[in-house]
Amino acid sequence: MISGSIPSQQIPSQQISDQQISSQPALPRFAAQTLLQAEQVHKGFTLHAQGGLHLSVLAGISLTVNQGDCVALQGASGSGKSTLMRSLYANYRVDSGNIWVKHQDSWRDLTQCQPHELIAIRQHTIGYVSQFLRVIPRVPALEVAAEPLIETGVSKSEAFAKVRSLFTHLNLPERLWSLSPTTFSGGEKQRVNIARAFAVDRPILLLDEPTAALDANNREAVMQLIEEKKAQGCGLVGIFHDADVRSSVCNRTLTF
Amino acid sequence: MTIQPLLTVEQLTKTYGEIQACDRISFSLYPGQILGIIGESGSGKTTLLNAIAHRLPIDSGQVTYHNSIKPTHLAQLPEPDRRRLMRTEWGFVQQNPRDGLRMNVTAGANIGERLMDIGQRHYGNIRTAASKWLAQVEIPPERIDAFPHTFSGGMQQRLQLARVLVTQPKLVLMDEPTGGLDVSVQARLLDLLRSLVRTLNLSVILVTHDIGVVRLLAHRLMVMQGGQVVEQGLTDQVLDDPQHPYTQQLVSATLLP
Numbered sequence: 001m002i003s004g005s006i007p008s009q010q011i012p013s014q015q016i017s018d019q020q021i022s023s024q025p026a027l028p029r030f031a032a033q034t035l036l037q038a039e040q041v042h043k044g045f046t047l048h049a050q051g052g053l054h055l056s057v058l059a060g061i062s063l064t065v066n067q068g069d070c071v072a073l074q075g076a077s078g079s080g081k082s083t084l085m086r087s088l089y090a091n092y093r094v095d096s097g098n099i100w101v102k103h104q105d106s107w108r109d110l111t112q113c114q115p116h117e118l119i120a121i122r123q124h125t126i127g128y129v130s131q132f133l134r135v136i137p138r139v140p141a142l143e144v145a146a147e148p149l150i151e152t153g154v155s156k157s158e159a160f161a162k163v164r165s166l167f168t169h170l171n172l173p174e175r176l177w178s179l180s181p182t183t184f185s186g187g188e189k190q191r192v193n194i195a196r197a198f199a200v201d202r203p204i205l206l207l208d209e210p211t212a213a214l215d216a217n218n219r220e221a222v223m224q225l226i227e228e229k230k231a232q233g234c235g236l237v238g239i240f241h242d243a244d245v246r247s248s249v250c251n252r253t254l255t256f
Numbered sequence: 257m258t259i260q261p262l263l264t265v266e267q268l269t270k271t272y273g274e275i276q277a278c279d280r281i282s283f284s285l286y287p288g289q290i291l292g293i294i295g296e297s298g299s300g301k302t303t304l305l306n307a308i309a310h311r312l313p314i315d316s317g318q319v320t321y322h323n324s325i326k327p328t329h330l331a332q333l334p335e336p337d338r339r340r341l342m343r344t345e346w347g348f349v350q351q352n353p354r355d356g357l358r359m360n361v362t363a364g365a366n367i368g369e370r371l372m373d374i375g376q377r378h379y380g381n382i383r384t385a386a387s388k389w390l391a392q393v394e395i396p397p398e399r400i401d402a403f404p405h406t407f408s409g410g411m412q413q414r415l416q417l418a419r420v421l422v423t424q425p426k427l428v429l430m431d432e433p434t435g436g437l438d439v440s441v442q443a444r445l446l447d448l449l450r451s452l453v454r455t456l457n458l459s460v461i462l463v464t465h466d467i468g469v470v471r472l473l474a475h476r477l478m479v480m481q482g483g484q485v486v487e488q489g490l491t492d493q494v495l496d497d498p499q500h501p502y503t504q505q506l507v508s509a510t511l512l513p
Binding site: 045046047048049090091093115118134135136137139150 | 454
């Protein structure tokens with residue numbers, strides 16, 4: 001095993017403290033309708049098991065997302081679409097660049113946020129529909145999907161009602177609602193994931209192939225949900241392999 | 257965001273002779289958060305947990321507990337006060353429930369003891385509280401007069417949890433709470449832990465070597481190797497984008513991380 005030094009952004013002492021961030025005023029350079037602005041994002045991976053091989057994936061990507069936008073990330077497999085998407089969710093830690101997000105009327109740079117701030121930003125501001133659903137085996141689908149909404153302080157009954165209506169809209173059979181999604185099919189799991197993310201009113205939504213495992217009917221149902229979010233003034237960023245879905249819901253494209 | 261941390265650990269160091277068990281460890285824990293600590297055997301995880309609670313003498317560094325009234329520096333706390341804190345606002349869940357339970361008294365007495373420690377004397381109230389907590393951790397309340405040795409391993413672990421939670425602690429330190437349990441029992445305990453953390457607004461420091469457990473439970477993660485924290489961040493950051501060679505090795509060695 002090769003020993004290496006820790007990249008600088010992992011060292012907590014170099015991170016900005018809460019107070020310093022809180023005292024920053026809303027920065028004037030962002031337009032009023034802007035929700036997210038990524039600037040000159042660089043991200044690579046160092047594979048220590050492969051002799052420290054460095055793969056550069058994002059080299060200076062910038063992206064602005066405004067209210068009502070749905071931006072498609074387009075490009076061949078391995079071109080870095082998912083890497084950018086995951087960086088926008090702070091799932092990946094970027095090497096350099098800034099990712100500004102409007103969180104409850106103040107601008108935060110995700111690359112400088114402390115873990116507990118990221119938790120709050122994900123809770124209220126950025127949603128993410130992943131391709132995978134990771135759950136504790138015993139928990140029923142209804143509770144899995146309602147969990148993020150309950151965590152924002154919404155009552156259980158209200159959260160369940162919202163998820164039930166989303167499940168109905170997504171044609172998820174009612175007999176599945178009280179079962180754990182661990183045994184669900186790919187398409188069923190995906191709809192639980194979509195309901196989980198769409199139940200919460202967050203201004204920014206990231207969609208990683210939200211219709212990949214769905215049939216035509218359910219694809220249509222998801223497209224409707226996306227249109228609703230756009231109409232509400234949300235900004236969306238998505239990876240869509242289905243060209244029809246992409247051309248129908250997206251108003252802009254970022255090509256890799 | 258001006259949330260106060262519940263616990264701050266600064267430059268905590270503990271050596272055993274030549275061996276650096278904990279080398280200048282610093283972090284803050286916020287209310288309602290679960291902090292996972294992973295690392296191989298001997299990396300200093302359990303020592304760190306014991307050092308935070310000052311269950312063993314530390315060499316240097318500071319542990320500060322911010323309760324509602326004023327910050328408490330654990331090192332300056334007189335021993336009786338520290339013990340009282342451990343029995344009330346803090347809890348410790350041991351890997352082996354036999355270490356955390358008193359095996360020669362009943363389940364009800366195990367739970368009631370912590371209440372009596374803090375001055376409750378009304379037998380009826382104590383018994384009611386004990387049976388309520390047995391139900392909370394999904395042990396049939398009619399087992400209240402049974403001895404822990406008649407319980408299965410999973411039940412013993414849940415009883416230990418009830419014993420700790422009865423005083424409504426704010427901070428719970430857990431050392432491999434799911435170690436040695438079979439997978440289905442483990443899933444049940446994980447689900448229980450998760451819902452209790454949310455309903456009681458607990459903060460938890462969870463030491464484990466099971467990546468699956470931290471993935472499902474922990475908000476944040478610290479990776480330890482040779483007494484040092486080699487990487488930390490949100491759990492999904494550390495597991496999906498591991499940067500330190502040791503973390504990469506750990507994640508790639510895990511089936512379905």
